[in-house]
Amino acid sequence: MKNLFIAILLCFSSISFTQVFDTVYLYRDTIHQGNVILNVVSFSPVDSFVTTNAVINMDAGETLNLTVINRDTVDHSLVIDDYIESNNSVAVNDTVDFVFQPSENGTFRYYSGTDQGKYLGASGIILVGYQNYSRFYWNLYDHNDTLASEFANGTATGFPTEYRPSVFLINNYTFPHTLTDTLSYVTGNVGDTIVIACINSGYMPHSLHFHGYHVRIESVRKRTHTLFWDKDTYPLIPGEAVLFRLIPDQEGMYPVHDHNLITVTNTGAYPGGMITRLNIQP
Ligand SMILES: [Cu+2]
Incomplete structure (x- = not known):
C-alpha cells in the first residue's frame, strides 16, 4: 500500500503544472523598409509599438497565461489554431486573459483573427520547449503596401483574389536589415544543435x-505529414508554423x-526581401 502511494505521488510529481505569465499589447504604426512604407499592427512585448511581433517562449509542460491589451483603435481577437478559436475578442482598450496549454512541443502561431489584425500582420511566434537550445525566430510576412494602407484606413473591401505583394519581410525586416536582426540572423558553430521557429504570417x-x-x-x-523530413527547401503555406532543427556539418x-522568386527582389533588384544568412564558425 505504501509503495502504491509513493508510485502515485511520483506519477503526479512528474507532471508539470507550472504557469507562466506573459503580456502583449496591440499597437499600430508604419514600418519603413527599403523604399516601402507599410501599415502594420503588431503584438508588442512592451507598452509601445515595436517592429517585430513579440516572441513568446515557454518550457515543455508549462501553461501560458497570456494577457492581451488592445491599444489599437479597432477591435481585435486572439487566435491560436486548434486551441483558441472562439470567445476570444479583445475590444478597443480592453484587457483579456487567455490560457494556452499546448499538448506538444514546437512552434505555434498566435494572431489576431479580425480583418485589421489578420491583414495588417498582427501575428507572432510561440516556441514551446527547446529552451536549452540555440534558438532563432523567423516570422515570414508579405503584403502589398497600397492594400495594407486600405486595410488600415478601413476602405479595403476584402482580400483581393488577384493579390500582388510588394514587400517581403522576416520579423518585419527586409534584407539587408535582416542581417542586423539578432532574433533571425543565425550564428553558431559546426556540430551545434540550432532550432529555428518559423511561421508564415x-x-x-x-x-x-x-x-x-x-x-x-x-x-x-x-x-503534418512532413514531420521529421530532412529538407534543404521547405514550403510554408499561409498560417504554417514549423520548427527547423539544424546541426551544421561545415x-x-x-x-x-x-x-x-518574386519575394527576393522587393527593392527591384536581387538581393532584397526575404533573405537572411547562416553564419557558422568552425
Ligand atoms: Cu536558393
Whole structure:
C-alpha cells in the first residue's frame, strides 16, 4: 500500500503544472523598409509599438497565461489554431486573459483573427520547449503596401483574389536589415544543435531554401505529414508554423532565401526581401 502511494505521488510529481505569465499589447504604426512604407499592427512585448511581433517562449509542460491589451483603435481577437478559436475578442482598450496549454512541443502561431489584425500582420511566434537550445525566430510576412494602407484606413473591401505583394519581410525586416536582426540572423558553430521557429504570417506560400545544409522538420502544425523530413527547401503555406532543427556539418556563410522568386527582389533588384544568412564558425 505504501509503495502504491509513493508510485502515485511520483506519477503526479512528474507532471508539470507550472504557469507562466506573459503580456502583449496591440499597437499600430508604419514600418519603413527599403523604399516601402507599410501599415502594420503588431503584438508588442512592451507598452509601445515595436517592429517585430513579440516572441513568446515557454518550457515543455508549462501553461501560458497570456494577457492581451488592445491599444489599437479597432477591435481585435486572439487566435491560436486548434486551441483558441472562439470567445476570444479583445475590444478597443480592453484587457483579456487567455490560457494556452499546448499538448506538444514546437512552434505555434498566435494572431489576431479580425480583418485589421489578420491583414495588417498582427501575428507572432510561440516556441514551446527547446529552451536549452540555440534558438532563432523567423516570422515570414508579405503584403502589398497600397492594400495594407486600405486595410488600415478601413476602405479595403476584402482580400483581393488577384493579390500582388510588394514587400517581403522576416520579423518585419527586409534584407539587408535582416542581417542586423539578432532574433533571425543565425550564428553558431559546426556540430551545434540550432532550432529555428518559423511561421508564415503572410498571404502566399514561402518556399525557404537553405544553402549549405539540410534541416529537419522538428514540429509542424499544418502540413503534418512532413514531420521529421530532412529538407534543404521547405514550403510554408499561409498560417504554417514549423520548427527547423539544424546541426551544421561545415563552416561557412550561407544564404537562406525564398524560392518564390518574386519575394527576393522587393527593392527591384536581387538581393532584397526575404533573405537572411547562416553564419557558422568552425
Ligand atoms: Cu536558393
